[in-house]
Amino acid sequence: LKKYNIPRDRVVILSKCFGPVDEENPTFGLFTQNQFPAIDYYNSQGLSRKHIFDAVQNSQRRLGTYIDVLQIHRLDPTTPKKEIMKALNDVVDQGYARYIGASSMKAVEFAELQYIAHANNWHKFISMQNYYNLIYREEEREMIPFCQKNELGEVGIIPWSPIARGILARPVGKESENKRDIKDKGITRLHLNELTKPEEEIIGRIQTLAKKYNVSMAALATSWVIGKKCNPIVGLSSVDRVDDILTATTIQLTEEDVKFLEDPYVANAAMF
Structure with missing residues (x-):
């Protein structure tokens, strides 16, 4: 922002708290923490009052500015x-963040947190960052309906991994260019390393419609998420990817297109 003289109010900065952080140890992280003594990081993770304040203060120090939305990661x-x-x-009242949001959890847990805030006249969550895409639609059962219509007020939905860690961005069997399918542990955790027949069929249909509209598979799959009144979080590794994904906002899927994409879906076990 400073380099290009971009006004602060032109951007929205979101940050998270929950996971452990050790600024003095670059090898320490969410996936390596089991290699270190747990006692050393006991108070450096989770959602205790202590860690929430430590995390947001450290984030603000590193950013050099306030946080627009502070989300709890889990x-x-x-x-x-x-x-x-x-x-x-x-955290909001003291000016560290303007709003609060949440991420993947059970709908009943999210609702309980919202009602606790409501009962005490506290700030409520304004966003839910959940896992939602064409091959994982379990959020349509409870979380999305609650967020979009409840007596406490609508909650914005900002799904993560709208293209399922890149799985929906390429034909079945094709390796990712950056070898993410080999390096990314999330692929296994989300059961994306062993696709089912219905999932493979959905990917094939994404490919078919992408050709129809002359867009990338990633843009096509993302446009479906946008069509569900969601604002997906996208990962961008190059300038070309920025230009490509912007086309997702211009694709107008018909009702027939949506049905074509959704018909093969088979219910999955809930992951959160």
């Missing part, structure tokens, strides 16, 4: 929900 089962919501409320 629900911490070891911390009382009321403590979590009170701490998040105070």
Whole structure:
């Protein structure tokens, strides 16, 4: 922002808290923490009041500016929900963040957190960052309906991985150019390393419609998510990818297109 003299109010900065961070140890992270003594990081993770404030203050220091939306990366089962919501409320009241949001969890858990905030006249979540794409639509059962219509107010939906870690961006069997399917542990955690027949069929249909509209498979799959009144989070590794994904906002899928993409779907076990 400073380099290009971009006004701060022209951008929205989101940050998260939950996972452990060690600025002095670059090898430490969410996927390597089991290699280090747990006692050293006990208070450096989760959603205790202490860690929420430590995390947001450190994020603000590193950013050099305030946070527009502070999201909790996951629900911490070891911390009382009321403590979590009170701490998040105070983070907003004290000016560290303008709003709060949440990420993948059970719909009933999210609803409980919202009602705790409502009952105490605290700030409520304005966003839900959930896992949602053409081959994982379990969020349509409870989370999305709750977010889009409830007595506490609508919650914005900002799905992560709208192209399923890149799986929906290329034909079945084709390796990713950056070898992400080999390096990314999330591929296995999300069961994307062993696709089912219905999932392969959906990918084939994405490819068919992408050719019809002369767009990339990634743009086509993302346009479907946008059509569900969601604002997907996209990962961009190059300038070309920025230009490509912007076409997702211009694709006008017909009702027949949507049905064509959705028909092969078979219910999955809930991941969160």
